[in-house]
Amino acid sequence: MGLMCLDRKVYLETTAIIDLIFKKNQTLKKIIDEFDLVYTSQYVKMEINKGFLNYLVLIYNRLVGAECLSDVISYLGNLNIHRKYHLGAAIEIFKEYIKAVEKKRPSELRFYNRDTTLDEPPLSQLLLNDIRDYCCMRIKLFLKNIDAIEYEILNPMECVEINKPSLKNGLFKKRTIGCKKAENKCNIRDFFEHNKDYFDVISAKLVCPSSSAIDKETEKRIRALKEILQEILPYNKPFNNHEAHKLCLSCSDAIHCVVAPQQASVISKNARHFQPICEAINKKFETYSS
Numbered sequence: 001m002g003l004m005c006l007d008r009k010v011y012l013e014t015t016a017i018i019d020l021i022f023k024k025n026q027t028l029k030k031i032i033d034e035f036d037l038v039y040t041s042q043y044v045k046m047e048i049n050k051g052f053l054n055y056l057v058l059i060y061n062r063l064v065g066a067e068c069l070s071d072v073i074s075y076l077g078n079l080n081i082h083r084k085y086h087l088g089a090a091i092e093i094f095k096e097y098i099k100a101v102e103k104k105r106p107s108e109l110r111f112y113n114r115d116t117t118l119d120e121p122p123l124s125q126l127l128l129n130d131i132r133d134y135c136c137m138r139i140k141l142f143l144k145n146i147d148a149i150e151y152e153i154l155n156p157m158e159c160v161e162i163n164k165p166s167l168k169n170g171l172f173k174k175r176t177i178g179c180k181k182a183e184n185k186c187n188i189r190d191f192f193e194h195n196k197d198y199f200d201v202i203s204a205k206l207v208c209p210s211s212s213a214i215d216k217e218t219e220k221r222i223r224a225l226k227e228i229l230q231e232i233l234p235y236n237k238p239f240n241n242h243e244a245h246k247l248c249l250s251c252s253d254a255i256h257c258v259v260a261p262q263q264a265s266v267i268s269k270n271a272r273h274f275q276p277i278c279e280a281i282n283k284k285f286e287t288y289s290s
Contacts, residue, residue, distance in 0.1 A: 010286070011039045012267055055090070185242055186240050206221060217273065221253065254277055256268075267287070
């Protein structure tokens with residue numbers, strides 16, 4: 001009798017979940033279908049809610065307030081390099097919209113001549129209304145799909161739930177999205193103390209790669225890990241979402257790799273950041289194309 005084949009496991013970090021359930025990346029879907037057990041985490045859902053989803057909400061509310069399409073273009077032009085994630089979300093929703101309508105006729109757009117008592121609107125107004133409607137629809141669908149995730153959701157840090165956006169009078173209401181404002185405290189201190197050996201190894205790996213590998217995000221990750229491991233844990237300083245909430249976000253890639261079960265492959269299209277971390281703690285890594 002041959003050896004029993006162990007179940008193949010995979011862990012999806014934040015960008016992978018966005019690519020899977022928002023962008024419907026078929027390359028990623030095919031890879032995931034080859035695994036027996038699929039994991040993600042509450043930390044992923046928290047990052048999505050505070051990041052990509054929040055940017056989509058801000059973009060939609062801006063679309064509602066815009067008087068013409070050129071207002072939206074000017075808004076996008078002002079999202080410079082210092083707000084690259086916000087700009088990235090804006091680009092993604094516009095890319096998805098263009099894919100959805102590029103083969104349609106004007107009469108097939110959602111808002112085309114909806115009110116027959118009015119004169120036909122200018123093309124720019126027609127497109128603005130249609131983009132706004134499409135963006136709202138995709139946010140609602142994204143929220144529904146996040147709630148419907150069927151993979152095993154790990155939560156060793158006891159990440160808190162963050163308020164979800166809700167629609168009222170045509171706008172998504174302002175909401176508290178920061179971990180600092182949450183009612184409960186997470187348990188990230190115990191998670192770091194329990195996995196300190198992993199984080200020590202990761203920290204050492206990050207400070208001595210080839211010089212070309214140290215970008216601004218890696219520098220930020222190095223600083224955050226150093227503060228946690230050398231200045232917070234040894235002196236029992238407060239470390240949770242109320243006192244040091246920004247530090248865990250600054251080293252999120254390291255956290256994902258440690259959260260992933262030992263025999264699971266971590267999957268991400270960001271090989272530059274994830275692969276060295278996985279190699280440092282002897283975890284498998286797989287990547288995919290956009």
